[in-house]
Amino acid sequence: MRLLVDLALTHIAGRGRQTVVSVLGVALGVGFSIAMAALMQGSQNDLIDTIVKEYPHVSVSVDTRKPRPQPASAVYDVADYSGLRPRDDRRGILNPAAVEAALRTWVPGRVSGTLGLQATARYGGSDVGVSVVGIDPDRYAAVSPLPGNMVQGRVDDLKATASRVVIGDGVAETLGAAVGSTITVSSSEGVSLRFRVVGVFNSGVSAEDDQLVYMLLKNAQTLAAQPSAINAIRLSLDDPYAADAVADRIEGTFGLDAKSWQEANQSLLEAIFVRNVIMYTVVGAILLVAGFGIFNIVSTITHEKARDIAILKSLGFRSADMRRLFLMEGLAMGTVGSVLGWGLGFALTMLLGSIRFEVKAEVEMTHLPVVVDWTHYALAALFAMGSAAVAGYLPARRAASLNPVDIIRGAT
Numbered sequence: 001m002r003l004l005v006d007l008a009l010t011h012i013a014g015r016g017r018q019t020v021v022s023v024l025g026v027a028l029g030v031g032f033s034i035a036m037a038a039l040m041q042g043s044q045n046d047l048i049d050t051i052v053k054e055y056p057h058v059s060v061s062v063d064t065r066k067p068r069p070q071p072a073s074a075v076y077d078v079a080d081y082s083g084l085r086p087r088d089d090r091r092g093i094l095n096p097a098a099v100e101a102a103l104r105t106w107v108p109g110r111v112s113g114t115l116g117l118q119a120t121a122r123y124g125g126s127d128v129g130v131s132v133v134g135i136d137p138d139r140y141a142a143v144s145p146l147p148g149n150m151v152q153g154r155v156d157d158l159k160a161t162a163s164r165v166v167i168g169d170g171v172a173e174t175l176g177a178a179v180g181s182t183i184t185v186s187s188s189e190g191v192s193l194r195f196r197v198v199g200v201f202n203s204g205v206s207a208e209d210d211q212l213v214y215m216l217l218k219n220a221q222t223l224a225a226q227p228s229a230i231n232a233i234r235l236s237l238d239d240p241y242a243a244d245a246v247a248d249r250i251e252g253t254f255g256l257d258a259k260s261w262q263e264a265n266q267s268l269l270e271a272i273f274v275r276n277v278i279m280y281t282v283v284g285a286i287l288l289v290a291g292f293g294i295f296n297i298v299s300t301i302t303h304e305k306a307r308d309i310a311i312l313k314s315l316g317f318r319s320a321d322m323r324r325l326f327l328m329e330g331l332a333m334g335t336v337g338s339v340l341g342w343g344l345g346f347a348l349t350m351l352l353g354s355i356r357f358e359v360k361a362e363v364e365m366t367h368l369p370v371v372v373d374w375t376h377y378a379l380a381a382l383f384a385m386g387s388a389a390v391a392g393y394l395p396a397r398r399a400a401s402l403n404p405v406d407i408i409r410g411a412t
Helices: 002-014 016-054 096-106 137-141 155-159 169-175 217-223 240-254 266-304 306-314 319-354 374-401 404-409
Strands: 058-061 109-123 126-135 150-153 164-168 182-187 192-201 212-216 232-237 257-260 356-360 364-367
Touching: 016 266, 016 319, 016 374, 058 240, 096 109, 096 232, 096 240, 109 137, 109 169, 109 217, 126 137, 126 169, 126 182, 126 217, 137 155, 155 164, 155 192, 155 212, 164 169, 164 182, 169 192, 192 217, 212 217, 232 240, 240 257, 266 374, 319 374
Parallel strands: 126 212, 164 192
Antiparallel strands: 058 232, 058 257, 109 126, 109 182, 109 232, 150 192, 164 212, 182 192, 356 364
């Protein structure tokens, strides 16, 4: 075996320029594939972390997945309805205190009821449509990252006196309001109340920062003309990935519509899966192209060393030894290229992670999200080594099949 290793290294060193090019091809393929995987995985993790952190793990509402059955449908097999007008039921979740208390007995997490409504905020002659959320500050802080998103003021300031609000920085910018300003909020029920701004938050999600206004639950109930009502319950679970099971149990127990964060973002998660398939396909193609460089040099060595192969086989080396010899040459170049690629991939990952910028779309970004994961390095190396093994095996099989007598006699 040691003699075969010496022969393999001699063959590789004998074609130094081509060997360097092949090794660099593998290194570039491994390095760029690692950097691409780090960037794709980092953006995916950042997006999922934002969803899990900013949105409820389970959202319970009064909406129903199917229209409520009409009484006649329970009596007749076939019924035709004409001019049917749905009843305007604005009571929200029936007996909300009992529902919340029941959920707290078995839900592995925190529960907070809220009342949401659409309204118009006005300040200094500027109007903006907002989504008002009435909350209990203490309970809501346990199911939402709002306290950590405050850039001015505190959520607890809502409890100091009545008629106080916390607004998103997008709302504040549109209205030209700031902490200490007094804004007017008007609901579709014709109720208008004046509130003092005691805090501004930035969640990093533009849809929230540009629309949300938080106030005490009792103030929201006054605006909506719905005393003691809530129309949504927000759940934050100890294990976010148990959300589907919890949502199913809530629907079966209370008959309310419960959506897990996976269901609410199903199309986005499917897009992430498709993107991952595309990413690994591109990475595989890059490494496959790098493998052709190894195939080229090992094939050339096999062709040039045909007479040497004949001499070795005439000295007693078996066909299996020839296959092993040229396979080792391919694996040696693949190994060196993988190690160099690891260093290049790490350097590119750090470089991409250091780039800072400001983009404000659906989710605000200040830098490229990257992640250093050893599995990316292992997968890239395994694929590179696999390509190198295949690239070395094909010429090795040809070398093993050569007849030493034909070569020495000069037969083609």
